Amino acid sequence: MGQNTFRSRCLILAFASICISCNLTASIRVVERSQADSMRTVQVVYHNRVCPINTPATQFTQQLTGKNSWKGLSPEQVMLSWALYPEDWKDVAMIRITDPNVCQQLGIHSSYARFADFFDEEGNYRLPPDKYPDIDERLTLVALLTKGELYHPLSQGDQPLSDFRIQTELLVNAVPWYMVPPILCFILTCLLFVPRMKKYTVLLIIADISILVMHLLYNT
Numbered sequence: 001m002g003q004n005t006f007r008s009r010c011l012i013l014a015f016a017s018i019c020i021s022c023n024l025t026a027s028i029r030v031v032e033r034s035q036a037d038s039m040r041t042v043q044v045v046y047h048n049r050v051c052p053i054n055t056p057a058t059q060f061t062q063q064l065t066g067k068n069s070w071k072g073l074s075p076e077q078v079m080l081s082w083a084l085y086p087e088d089w090k091d092v093a094m095i096r097i098t099d100p101n102v103c104q105q106l107g108i109h110s111s112y113a114r115f116a117d118f119f120d121e122e123g124n125y126r127l128p129p130d131k132y133p134d135i136d137e138r139l140t141l142v143a144l145l146t147k148g149e150l151y152h153p154l155s156q157g158d159q160p161l162s163d164f165r166i167q168t169e170l171l172v173n174a175v176p177w178y179m180v181p182p183i184l185c186f187i188l189t190c191l192l193f194v195p196r197m198k199k200y201t202v203l204l205i206i207a208d209i210s211i212l213v214m215h216l217l218y219n220t
Helices: 004-018 033-037 056-063 077-084 100-105 133-148 165-174 178-193 195-218
Strands: 043-046 049-052
Touching: 033 077, 043 056, 049 056, 049 165, 049 178, 056 077, 056 133, 077 133, 100 165
Parallel strands: none
Antiparallel strands: 043 049
């Protein structure tokens, strides 16, 4: 898809988007699901490689919220809504906070913060510079997206992906990787009851506990 076609579809998307509730307040504008779905296979350049727009949308949503989707919205809806209506979305509490010190410094009592929470009335960053790189990375993603620099349309020198590669990447992106550790813990626990695995009991228990602890630490 050429640059002009890409921009045309984005303009059509902007005018065709409507406000939907999706458990959000009426003041938050959200791209309609059908419009967002029509964009998911559009090929773009992201991190110096060609991929469907679903890839930056999924990674953007995962980075901000910790999940593949948010409040029933697809990753494309989240990312495109942020791009089109940043003034609405900067006041939505959806940026995941895992460090209680950050919550304390921001004065919030939730594990999710608004983009606006990180800046004072003069626009100054409220957290110590470079002390929380994970937060800095999430805010940088938002800044890149709203400035139109997170991904770019294909140029004449870019090689488009085949339909097979696009569908394969969509399938990989749909996997809820945050569920892998609990599944591994379940499998290791089941192996403890297999007679042939008794000689590996200690190793299985250590592996099980290690995976569980790392998962809990990441998700708290």
